[in-house]
Amino acid sequence: MDATTHSEMARLTVGTGSHAREIAYVHRAAAHRDAPTLVWLGGYRSDMGGTKALEMEAQAATQGVAALRLDYSGHGQSGGDFNDGTISRWLEESVAVIDHVAPQRVILVGSSMGGWIALRMVQELARRGNTPKVDGLVLIAPAPDFTHDLIEPALSEKERQSLTERGYFEEISEYSPEPNIFTAKLIEDGRTNRVLTGIIETGCPVHILQGMKDADVPYQHALKLVEFLPADDVVLTLIRDGDHRLSRPQDLQKMRSVIATLVNEG
Template sequence: MEAMAKDEAHRLTVGEGRQAREIAYMHRPAARADAPTLVWLGGYRSDMSGTKALEMDAQAAEQGAAALRLDYSGHGQSGGDFNDGTISRWLEESIAVVDHVAPNRVILVGSSMGGWIALRMVQELVKRGKGPRVEGLTLIAPAPDFTHDLIEPALSDKERQSLAERGYFEEMSEYSPEPNIFTRALMEDGRDNRVLTGIIETGCPVHILQGMKDADVPYNHALKLVEFLPADDVVLTLIRDGDHRLSRPQDLKKLRTVLATLINEGSKIS
């Protein structure tokens, strides 16, 4: 089920019955037959109209590649309640949109939580044995397993009590006047989706961009991720003065360089 909105966003219904929600996405086809599709997977509470997402789209257009961006349920232009969101739910929506557009070859670009979802998407595509070929991963301040590795160990007694009694806790956000809400469902589902538990085989080049002044996802977390990618061609770029957003002009220039390289490499082997 798909409809076109005035703002040019497409909508795809994911799930059935009470679980149905409309997912908004933007798709621009490739201008070259040998070019892959760049897929944007955003972070927690971010959307597909953010600076880095648009930068990815612009780089894809410059090289004749396709671009696919989406908003998870409860984010941006998509329907659904944000508080119903879990990694499994947002992963399901991401895969559904990719399946619907049906590209043959993709480069997954995951920012923060989107890096976790990108890694899980690779695992799910391999498990089911069908879908697009993943030709590269670009992970920007990736936050795999952040609920288990970063949030849970730092919970205060008050936050733990709130989780137990209310089913969620709130945390002030540096990026919004509204607090971040972390639900018990998100935390429990995060444990079921952990990837930093064994070797991660992506079968493609992986490039990680990580700020060393990232207050949300410490750069040591990126170093930890690299340890679980022993079989892949992995490049980790540490940006000494970079924060979590990595949205400054110099950061975006690095992102575009990485994407350009992956697009060119993919075109050579297509």
């Protein structure tokens, strides 16, 4: 990284009383103050120490811009119970950290579920009508509305019964020895946070990177998302042999190239 800049690990309390949780984040200062800040929004059960998140920060260092990474509650180094997590809760935390760091302009880089949170964040910031301004979106294997569009239709009778009786169901994870846990509150909250219900106006360029061998979020889901972005400058890159992680060297290079382009345009 630049000798003139550095990354700082910090924590921010979000919520009050029994809803308070400590959110861990890393902010890398900028060499160029007038440039947008790159903001990493990770996926379900991922953390800010992942390969793509660190590559985003490395690209920020290369271009002399600021970078911000965070762990949602129940993820990585943040506090809170993972099973209390919902899209609304994780969105609240992400917005709170950005408000605390207070960049004037941002480029949101969302991976998988983070793509959903990025789209919801654009809506929330527009509703507030104040800073930061969103200069661009980089969506990597984005999973907007995944609870409603991908999980609910595929539920087995046993999983539905578990949701009713236990409040959650478990699913074997390909990425961890621990199973994925999907709670009833996550699924219910997902319905209130759907974005694929009408035209999404981000007001900025949108770059989507999607693997065609993605077993978790089929590439057809990315094609569906594009249909809801008719007013934006959208570039969709389909990677024929790419999986959901898109963490191979060639995938990471594509991500860094897209980020570089957006920063330069900004």
